[in-house]
Amino acid sequence: MKSLTITIVLLSTCLACAGQATDYRFETVVQGISVPWGMVWLPDGDMLVTDRRGQLYRVHDGQPGEPIAGLPEVRASGQGGLMDIELHPDYKNNGWIYLTYSSKQGEGGGANTALMRARLQANELVDSEVLYKAEPNTRKGQHFGSRIEFDDAGFLYFSIGDRGARTRNPQDVTRDGGKIYRLKDDGSIPSDNPFTLRANARQAIYSYGHRNPQGMAKNPASGQIWVHEHGPRGGDEINVIRKGANYGWPILSYGVNYSGSSFAEGTERAGMQSPAWYWVPSIAPSGMLFVTSDRYPEWQGHILVGSLKFAYVVLCRVDGDKVTSTEILFKGIGRVRNIRQGPDGYVYVATEGSGIKRIRPAAGS
DSSP states (O other), rough: OOOOOOOOOOEEEEEEETTEEEEEEEEEOOOOOSSEEEEOOTTTSSSEEEEEEEEEEEEEEEEEOOBBBBBOOOOOOTSSSEEEEOOOTTOOOOOOHHEEEEEEOOSSBBBEEEEEEEEEEEEEEEEEEEEOOOOOOOSSSSSOOEEEEOOOOEEEEEEEOTOOOOTTTTTTTTSSSSEEEEEOOTOOOOOTTTTTTTOOOTEEEEEEEOOOOEEEOOTTOOOOEEEEEEOOOOOOOOOOOOOTTTTTTTTTTTTTTTTTOOOOOOOOTSSSSSOSEEESSSHHHHHHHEEOTTTOOOTTTTTEEEEETTTEEEEEEEEEEEEEEEEEEEETOOOOOEEEEEETTTEEEEEEEEEEEEEEEETTT
8 A cells, every 4th residue: 555644643641451551642634625524545555535515536655646537526515415425345357436415306495315326537536426316305404314335245334314204204214324334346226234124115215213323343253233323412322233123213313402301202212223322412423433453453353433413533442242331442533423443443433624643553553
């Protein structure tokens, strides 16, 4: 991988993990992208980074180039815009890149979340295909989701938030919104999706009862897809995604309305999934990574989650399908939008307005 050469900020923190203290530092390696929402690495080491405002950049040696051409029309408004990006697991042979964005195409005013794929040719996207478009559009500016992940079998998962319609969308499988979806890589519906035989159901739905999932990662130990999602005032959750499962929103929640009033009927109910972890108060989570790199032995097999609200990273210790404890890392790093592990084994943290930062063990390279 080509090294990213810009170093703007250097700070250290001491973490007591597994009975030993390890010093880590973070350094800013990419600047100039306002809201870096999604990031992936190409085989040559360059990064592709989405800016929620509607631009896609190829970053070479820490420098964003000219915005990549060929994007669809993106309605960047409120929490919407150009969001996540992921490469096909066999990208080296087929060249497919997957993107989510807020699109005004379809019925109704405003926008809703769309999933597309395309190939990169020079500095332009070509062979573009829209694989899924949530309906109907709405002028509400919140809860688009949206993360993308592939499982070990090559199925594609993506999230769409409830679009601010909690009493209509999350519990109704005939409607988009508040769901995790599963498709084949070409956008077709897997025959064993849980609602393919239910009348009028959205057949791409894999699980439902979600609020606004903005973190998604595959657990390398089990192959399961995990997500985290924003609660209202409190009640952010980490959930292990299971086929056809109902995660309870808005019937169940550990949160309350922003006014402080209650709305949920409880926190547990038979037939609904309980979270693997929850936060009260809310941390506003975004970005999620299972660490596998040998560069961070104390973190291996555990999760890193970003906090928009408190501008730090949270280490979530995992045992099986539960989170057993959490630890705050890197206070003041910035509003964290995404966390990814690069091909060099380092962890990269994308922050809003403060650049993309690389986490290094202080004693190592």
